[in-house]
């Protein structure tokens with residue numbers, strides 16, 4: 152919920168003002184910083200001999216390692232990347248590797264195996280900067296540094312499409328048994344954390360001989376037996392048993408509209424306020440918190456978008472210190488294709504129910520409205536709740552965004568029926584499916 156009319160509005164204005172001041176201050180700070188870190192020296196990057204231009208310059212750091220913007224990995228080399236500015240966590244999805252790095256840390260995870268680096272990921276002008284050689288070698292890109300010319304040349308190894316897929320060469324798995332147990336570790340003797348239903352999909356983050364490690368809600372990880380799931384081939388979307396024959400499209404459309412698109416997902420609320428108390432957003436009649444529901448939906452959206460080849464930025468995975476302007480700034484500084492904020496609505500009248508999408512009738516109003524309308528259609532189709540329609544509103548998180556931006560109110564947490572729904576994984580899954588289908592449809596137009 153985003154409250155504009157009630158007593159909360161005054162506080163919001165004040166917070167807004169503080170945010171603007173803080174934002175301007177931080178913005179000033181960014182620009183007063185030298186683009187290159189101290190003690191570093193410039194370096195030129197080429198891909199198969201072709202010079203690459205950067206807005207934030209790569210450099211050689213004090214540890215003698217070449218550091219490049221994360222965006223370079225996605226834009227110039229075509230890998231899916233994620234940057235979570237809240238957890239300061241970088242995710243890079245290779246063909247058979249999932250690499251995780253954290254700003255300020257020398258430890259990385261490669262398919263869940265901890266690796267120590269001799270340098271670290273950092274943030275310059277709001278951009279994640281990653282160690283080039285470490286990332287490239289894990290992605291199978293050959294790095295050739297010429298110390299005389301200070302040129303780093305990258306050569307992508309030819310991929311053999313017919314090569315046998317390795318153990319963890321799996322992006323997503325789907326539960327094939329009627330139910331699968333998710334354990335805290337790779338073995339039957341580990342605690343069962345959750346039961347997953349048939350058809351549920353999970354992002355694989357690691358593997359042993361007979362277990363997959365998968366990402367689950369709440370930023371956590373769990374283990375599932377390989378024999379209880381089947382891999383979903385990300386490079387070949389047709390699954391062993393295609394559910395329905397799809398009618399031939401009237402006109403040829405981009406088969407992968409999400410590939411390479413930069414999308415910012417903002418699960419609303421959970422901002423840590425001055426004084427340290429978190430903002431849970433709205434709370435349902437039995438105590439369900441909006442922040443938890445929208446985070447679960449947001450994580451599902453992120454996994455689905457990444458599986459379709461998008462570069463996804465999530466504004467939080469737990470509590471965040473980001474202001475509304477800060478959330479919008481993630482979209483602006485990453486030149487995102489769109490910004491989608493996810494919420495649950497609330498009203499003093501418990502009978503209010505249904506789905507609505509809000510847009511800002513200011514910057515890029517036409518695109519905002521179009522995106523809102525496409526998303527609303529898909530959400531209503533997917534969730535089957537009352538169609539409230541699209542509504543123009545001047546929410547700060549939308550106002551500060553310079554790319555197409557919308558705010559989704561999936562359902563009313565204040566309505567007992569819809570609160571009950573919001574507890575269920577099926578509601579969260581449908582909401583995520585509706586959002587992803589809407590994003591895809593908007594990009595296909």
Ligand SMILES: [Zn+2]
Pocket residue numbers: 152153419420432433441494495496
């Ligand atoms: Zn909200």
